[in-house]
Amino acid sequence: MAKGQKTIxxxxxxxxxxxxxxxxxxxxxxxxxxxxxxxxxxxxxEADSSSGAGGLFxxxxxLAAGIVAVSAxxxxxxxxxxxxLYALAAIxxxxxxxxxxxxxxxxxxxSVIFAVVLVITLFLKEKNTSTETxxx
Numbered sequence: 001m002a003k004g005q006k007t008i009x010x011x012x013x014x015x016x017x018x019x020x021x022x023x024x025x026x027x028x029x030x031x032x033x034x035x036x037x038x039x040x041x042x043x044x045x046e047a048d049s050s051s052g053a054g055g056l057f058x059x060x061x062x063l064a065a066g067i068v069a070v071s072a073x074x075x076x077x078x079x080x081x082x083x084x085l086y087a088l089a090a091i092x093x094x095x096x097x098x099x100x101x102x103x104x105x106x107x108x109x110x111s112v113i114f115a116v117v118l119v120i121t122l123f124l125k126e127k128n129t130s131t132e133t134x135x136x
Contacts, residue, residue: 021069021070027107032063058107068081
C-alpha cells in the first residue's frame with residue numbers, strides 16, 4: 001500500500017468487533033463469578049482439580065480480549081491482539097476442564113468461535129482505497 005493511502009474497513013466488520021468486545025466483557029464477568037464458585041466448591045470437596053483457577057485466568061483473558069476488541073476495533077494489530085487473547089483464553093479453559101466446572105467447556109468453545117469470527121473480519125476490507133491529499 002502506497003504512502004498516503006488508507007484502508008477503509010467495511011462498517012460491518014468494525015461494528016461486529018465492537019459487539020463481540022462488549023459481549024466478551026459481559027461474559028468475562030459471568031466466567032469470573034462462576035470460577036469463584038467452582039473454586040469454593042473445589043475447596044469444600046477437597047478436589048484435586050484446579051478448574052476454578054483456570055476459569056479465573058480464562059475470565060481475565062476474556063476481559064482483556066474484550067477491551068482490546070472494543071478499543072482497537074479499527075486497527076489490524078488490535079484485532080490480531082484480541083485474537084491471540086481469545087486463543088489464550090481457550091487454551092487455559094481447555095487445559096483446566098473438570099467435572100466441578102462444566103461450563104468451562106462452553107467458554108472455551110465460545111472463545112474459539114470469537115477468535116475465528118475476528119479472523120474472518122480481518123479479511124472484510126473494501127477493495128477501494130482512498131488517497132489522502134494534503135494541501136501544500
